[in-house]
Every structure is written in C-alpha cells, then in structure tokens.
Amino acid sequence: MELTDVPGVGEKTAEALAALDGPEDALRRGDVVELARAPGISEGRAAVVARGAIRREHGDDARFLATDRAREIYRDALGLLQARTVTDYAEKRLETFFPSSAASRIEEARAFSREAMGRDPNPAVLDALSGVEPLEPAPDFRVRERCLATTDAERYAEARDRIPELSAEIVEDARDVAELARSYATVVVLDESFAGIDVEGDVQVRPDAFETPDEIVPERVLAFFARNRERIEAALAVHDASGMESPCDPERLREGLARVDDDGELVGDAELDRLTDAVDDLDTAVSTAESAANDHLRDALRERDVTIEGTDFLSLVEQGARVDSLLGRELSDDFDEAMRVARQQLCDSLRLREGETDLAERVFGGEPTFPMERNDEAVSRLRTELQAARDQRAGRLKAEAAETLSDLREPVETLVRDALELDVELAVARFADDFDCTLPTFAEPGDETDETNATGGFHIEGGRSPLLDVDFEDVEPVDYAVEGVTLLSGVNSGGKTSTLDLVALVTVLAHAGLPVPAESVELSRVSELHYYAKSQGTLDAGAFESTLRDFAALTDGAAGRLVLVDELESITEPGASAKIIAGILEALDRQGATAVFVSHLAGEIRESADFDVAVDGIEAKGLVDGELRVNRSPVKNHLSRSTPELIVEKLAGEGDADFYGRLLEKF
Numbered sequence: 292m293e294l295t296d297v298p299g300v301g302e303k304t305a306e307a308l309a310a311l312d313g314p315e316d317a318l319r320r321g322d323v324v325e326l327a328r329a330p331g332i333s334e335g336r337a338a339v340v341a342r343g344a345i346r347r348e349h350g351d352d353a354r355f356l357a358t359d360r361a362r363e364i365y366r367d368a369l370g371l372l373q374a375r376t377v378t379d380y381a382e383k384r385l386e387t388f389f390p391s392s393a394a395s396r397i398e399e400a401r402a403f404s405r406e407a408m409g410r411d412p413n414p415a416v417l418d419a420l421s422g423v424e425p426l427e428p429a430p431d432f433r434v435r436e437r438c439l440a441t442t443d444a445e446r447y448a449e450a451r452d453r454i455p456e457l458s459a460e461i462v463e464d465a466r467d468v469a470e471l472a473r474s475y476a477t478v479v480v481l482d483e484s485f486a487g488i489d490v491e492g493d494v495q496v497r498p499d500a501f502e503t504p505d506e507i508v509p510e511r512v513l514a515f516f517a518r519n520r521e522r523i524e525a526a527l528a529v530h531d532a533s534g535m536e537s538p539c540d541p542e543r544l545r546e547g548l549a550r551v552d553d554d555g556e557l558v559g560d561a562e563l564d565r566l567t568d569a570v571d572d573l574d575t576a577v578s579t580a581e582s583a584a585n586d587h588l589r590d591a592l593r594e595r596d597v598t599i600e601g602t603d604f605l606s607l608v609e610q611g612a613r614v615d616s617l618l619g620r621e622l623s624d625d626f627d628e629a630m631r632v633a634r635q636q637l638c639d640s641l642r643l644r645e646g647e648t649d650l651a652e653r654v655f656g657g658e659p660t661f662p663m664e665r666n667d668e669a670v671s672r673l674r675t676e677l678q679a680a681r682d683q684r685a686g687r688l689k690a691e692a693a694e695t696l697s698d699l700r701e702p703v704e705t706l707v708r709d710a711l712e713l714d715v716e717l718a719v720a721r722f723a724d725d726f727d728c729t730l731p732t733f734a735e736p737g738d739e740t741d742e743t744n745a746t747g748g749f750h751i752e753g754g755r756s757p758l759l760d761v762d763f764e765d766v767e768p769v770d771y772a773v774e775g776v777t778l779l780s781g782v783n784s785g786g787k788t789s790t791l792d793l794v795a796l797v798t799v800l801a802h803a804g805l806p807v808p809a810e811s812v813e814l815s816r817v818s819e820l821h822y823y824a825k826s827q828g829t830l831d832a833g834a835f836e837s838t839l840r841d842f843a844a845l846t847d848g849a850a851g852r853l854v855l856v857d858e859l860e861s862i863t864e865p866g867a868s869a870k871i872i873a874g875i876l877e878a879l880d881r882q883g884a885t886a887v888f889v890s891h892l893a894g895e896i897r898e899s900a901d902f903d904v905a906v907d908g909i910e911a912k913g914l915v916d917g918e919l920r921v922n923r924s925p926v927k928n929h930l931s932r933s934t935p936e937l938i939v940e941k942l943a944g945e946g947d948a949d950f951y952g953r954l955l956e957k958f
C-alpha cells in the first residue's frame with residue numbers, strides 16, 4: 292500500500308508517516324498514538340489519517356454523515372463514549388469509530404463491540420488504567436566511559452549514526468587502540484582485523500556491533516525501561532486487575548524493572564554500590580584520614596619530651612635542617628602509628644578490598660613530615676583503579692540486565708497496548724451499561740443489485756436517548772418503526788424533535804458498529820444520513836432558495852438514504868410550505884428512501900401529495916393540571932391533535948361552551 296493512497300494523506304503527511312517503524316501496520320490497527328509519533332502529526336490529524344485508512348480498506352466513501360445535524364449527533368454520541376475513557380489514548384482511538392455504509396466495516400466494529408460489551412469495568416481496572424500511557428522512546432543520553440573505534444571512515448560515519456550514545460574514534464593501529472584504552476573503561480573495536488589484539492585494558496572486538504546495539508549500549512534498553520517504568524507497572528496492574536492474559540511472565544518483568552532506577556542506573560548490587568560510593572567519597576575520605584593522622588601525631592608530640600643531642604641541635608641551627616629529620620629519627624614510631632591510623636581509616640571508610648588496600652597504603656606512606664601529607668599521585672591512581680572497577684562491573688551487570696530486558700521489550704509493547712485497548716473496550720462497555728444498550732440487528736440485505744429499493748427502514752423498541760435534556764432515568768422509552776416516507780405530527784413539546792434525534796442517534800451508532808440505547812433495534816443499512824434540524828424562523832428569499840436547492844439535490848442521487856427533517860415548514864409561509872414538502876416527499880418516495888418529516892402541517896401536506904403519505908402522531912393524552920401528558924411513542928397512521936385544539940377542548944369543557952364548542956367543531 293502506498294501511504295498516499297490513504298484518503299487525507301498527502302505527500303507531506305506520507306513523508307512524516309514514513310519515519311515510523313511500520314506505518315502500514317499502525318494505519319491498519321487504527322493506532323492513533325503510534326501515528327501521532329510521526330513528526331508534525333497531531334493526535335487529531337492522526338485520527339483523521341487512521342479513519343482514512345479504515346475507509347480505504349472497506350471502500351467507504353465518507354458520505355454517511357451528510358448534514359451538519361447528522362455530524363453533530365455523531366460528535367455528541369462520540370462525546371458520551373469518550374467521557375467514559377480513562378486514558379488519552381482511548382479517547383483518541385474512539386475517533387476511529389465512525390458511521391459507515393460499508394457492511395464489512397460495520398461488522399468489524401461490531402465484533403469489537405461484542406467483545407467489549409462482555410468486559411467488566413471494575414473500579415480496580417479503571418484505577419490502574421489511570422497510570423497507563425503509550426510507551427515513550429528512551430531519552431537521548433551519552434555514555435562517557437565506553438567508545439567505538441574503527442579504521443574505516445564509512446563505518447565511523449555509520450557508528451555515529453547508529454550508536455550515537457558512544458563517541459566514535461578513528462584509529463590506525465593497535466597502538467591507537469591502546470591509547471584509547473587508557474582513557475576509556477571499554478573500547479569497542481568495530482573492525483574484524485583487530486581480532487586477537489593484545490593491549491592493556493578492556494578492549495572488545497565487535498564487528499557485529501550494529502546488529503546487537505543492546506549489547507554494545509545496554510544503557511539504551513535500560514533507559515527505555517527506566518523511562519517507562521510507571522506505565523509498564525500500571526499496565527501490569529491492569530492485567531492483574533482484569534485477569535487479562537499477560538504476553539510475558541509478570542514476575543520476570545517486575546524483577547527486570549527492579550534492577551534499574553529512574554535514571555537507568557543499576558540497583559541492588561552491593562559490590563557496585565561499594566565501588567560507586569568509594570569513587571564518590573574518595574576525596575572526603577582521604578582528607579578525613581589525613582586529619583585523623585595529624586591529630587594523632589599532634590597529640591603524640593604534645594605529650595612527648597624530646598631529648599635532642601647537642602650536635603643535632605647544632606646542625607639544626609647551622610644548616611636550617613628541618614624538624615622532619617628529627618621526626619624521622621626520634622618519633623618514627625609515632626609517625627608510623629599515625630600513618631597506620633590514616634590507612635586504616637581510609638580503607639574502612641571506603642570499604643576497600645584486597646588489591647585496593649595496597650594502593651591506599653601508598654596514599655599515606657611518604658617521608659615523615661608534620662603535618663603529614665597524602666601522596667596525590669597515589670590518590671589519583673586509586674581513583675582511576677576504583678573508577679575502572681566500577682565501570683567494568685556496571686558494564687557487565689548492565690549487559691546482563693539488558694539481555695533480560697531486551698527480550699521483554701516486545702512483550703512490553705504488547706502489554707501496554709493491550710491495556711490501552713482495554714480502556715477503549717471498557718468505554719464501550721460502560722456506555723452500553725450506563726444507557727441500557729444493545730447491539731442492533733441489521734435486516735438481511737435485500738437484492739444488492741436493486742439500487743432503487745435498498746431501504747427497509749428501522750424498528751426501535753424502548754429507545755431512550757441519552758442526548759435528551761433530562762436525566763437519563765427520567766427518559767421515557769420510545770417505540771418507533773418506519774418504512775418508506777412518513778410524516779410525524781404531534782403536539783408542541785410532545786417529543787417530535789427528540790424522536791428524530793433518537794432515530795438519528797440509533798442510526799449513527801448502529802452504523803459505527805456500536806451498541807444503541809434501546810431494548811431492541813432492527814434496521815436496514817443506510818447509505819447516507821441526511822438530518823435537517825428545524826430552521827430558526829422564516830428564511831429570506833436567498834436562504835430559502837438555497838434550502839430548496841439542497842432538497843432538490845437530495846431527491847436525486849444515492850439510494851438507501853435516511854432523511855430526517857424537522858419542521859421544514861418554518862422556512863416560508865404555511866400554504867407554500869405544505870406544497871413544497873409534498874413535492875419533496877413524492878421525490879423521496881419514488882427514490883425508495885426512508886424519511887421522517889416532522890410537521891405541524893401533516894394534514895395539508897398529505898392533501899397536496901400525489902401518493903398516500905403515511906402520517907404518524909405523538910398523542911397527547913390530555914392536559915392534566917395545565918400540564919401536557921403525552922405518549923412519547925408515535926402512534927402509527929394517526930394524525931395527532933394539535934395543542935391549540937386541546938386547549939380549545941379544555942376551555943369548552945370549563946366555561947363558554949357555545950363559543951368554544953363551535954370553535955372545537957372547526958378542528
């Protein structure tokens with residue numbers, strides 16, 4: 292598949308997507324978050340692209356939501372689903388569910404919903420989900436104690452590109468490598484020709500370095516796990532709480548995670564901790580040991596009577612000989628003891644081991660002086676040795692940890708993705724629970740080749756719209772079924788608009804493969820949903836003309852449309868409206884469309900039409916205490932009484948029967 296074949300993907304977007312690892316896969320999965328990783332692609336744009344890919348796969352022409360009101364209903368329904376997600380991922384991912392006329396797409400989404408509706412959105416899972424986010428790549432970092440070396444300029448360039456965490460060096464021969472080995476704890480030579488090289492220090496010949504970067508820079512995989520630790524732990528908790536099968540052994544993963552801290556450094560190795568502390572504390576420990584030795588020497592001197600022979604005294608005076616020589620001779624025992632104290636203290640405080648203690652001896656082992664002084668060169672030597680030991684141990688341990696964790700990298704991607712996908716499923720499950728939903732049934736398609744009569748209408752039982760302006764518990768169930776072209780009459784505020792909204796909502800959700808808020812729904816597949824909301828007042832000539840043009844366009848074109856229109860009569864004066872609406876209904880009837888037109892002029896329209904238009908009505912049961920009582924389910928083939936008629940009837944019953952009685956007869 293060419294990326295530019297996807298609707299909505301131009302050259303620029305395709306170029307951005309190509310930067311991803313397997314963009315085709317991400318497109319196929321509708322993986323909005325992965326797509327949004329492409330440079331310059333926002334999550335909103337990613338959702339559009341994913342929708343485009345799904346459309347392309349199923350041959351969907353993106354014409355289902357044909358009017359503003361239809362699109363509004365879809366956005367409102369999507370909003371209700373999105374409000375039930377925990378993660379941003381799921382919120383964006385839900386955007387890839389959209390109403391489609393393509394049977395294969397509807398079935399694919401229905402399969403997802405079926406599975407989703409079986410999920411149990413228990414609070415522990417939802418709580419754990421709050422910590423799950425898509426995995427991030429490891430942050431950029433440099434490793435200073437290891438370097439790459441090669442004689443080849445091209446390989447050098449490749450090394451800089453593929454292993455940017457290490458510095459790369461050009462070498463000519465083994466001498467150059469030996470030189471590098473003095474500055475770096477480890478030198479990784481990329482050229483086979485150096486195999487068997489014998490130089491001092493840790494030199495590894497790894498011509499396979501580019502194929503095994505995790506072995507060369509184990510920090511990379513450690514940094515990835517360190518950065519994503521919380522997300523991975525949250526995803527593990529989601530699996531635990533939901534009983535979902537984990538793609539890897541959770542204990543092994545937990546153990547692996549426990550080996551790195553948040554900076555990607557190893558934890559839990561006492562020897563490495565000792566070496567790290569020793570390097571960090573070296574300067575302080577040397578100073579403290581030095582002071583302790585001098586204190587010891589000072590006390591010894593203070594308590595000591597020194598007898599000095601005359602010749603010595605003379606030589607001191609004459610030659611300016613230093614008191615040190617005296618110290619060496621007269622106080623050598625005290626001096627030795629002070630040195631011993633200093634060495635002991637240094638070894639103890641740095642917890643030095645055999646081999647290291649020899650170097651520590653040299654730090655305090657010079658000529659007797661007062662105050663006594665450390666041997667800086669020995670300190671520096673000790674530091675270098677400790678650092679090398681620390682880095683080599685860390686390198687070895689990191690390589691071991693990285694080996695375990697690198698095997699877990701792919702399963703972890705699956706683990707997190709499954710947790711995020713579960714959030715999408717749980718949003719659907721909660722939507723279905725909260726609004727007593729069911730999966731609708733699609734009527735068996737008739738003869739697919741019969742383009743003119745693809746419609747079979749809809750049949751809703753106990754539909755309750757969550758988009759109504761009343762609490763969902765107070766929404767009264769509506770039964771409504773329509774085949775063909777129908778007028779819907781009814782008293783003011785009876786629920787006509789709400790019925791159209793319900794029909795539109797159920798149609799949109801059903802075609803998105805999602806559950807619908809009803810006891811049962813059976814419907815035929817629709818090619819386009821045209822829903823026109825009530826216009827606000829009479830239109831001027833220009834607007835009226837353009838509205839007429841819209842409807843003219845509607846009467847010709849694709850079969851299998853569902854047309855919902857709310858009080859079209861308000862666009863112009865009542866007499867003309869009835870004729871215009873009758874004309875539109877005739878055309879839709881010929882086309883075989885399903886249509887519901889809400890109108891207060893149902894009687895007049897029926898008279899103007901050249902076919903027998905069905906009229907349904909939302910019935911008022913009457914006015915009780917001044918309040919309208921209605922049966923929200925339209926009655927089939929029934930022209931409802933209007934609100935004015937009901938009021939006249941009420942007045943006729945209450946008072947001036949003569950006037951109101953005669954008035955009532957006119958209805």
Ligand SMILES: Nc1ncnc2c1ncn2[C@@H]1O[C@H](COP(=O)(O)OP(=O)(O)OP(=O)(O)O)[C@@H](O)[C@H]1O
Nearest residue numbers: 760761765766767782783784785786787788789923
């Ligand atoms: N099924 C229902 N359950 C509960 N309340 C409803 C239901 N249907 C409608 N209502 C209430 O009735 C109000 C009026 O509904 P709606 O606007 O659909 O009536 P209408 O018949 O289109 O009115 P009009 O003739 O004035 O346009 C709604 O705002 C809602 O509060």
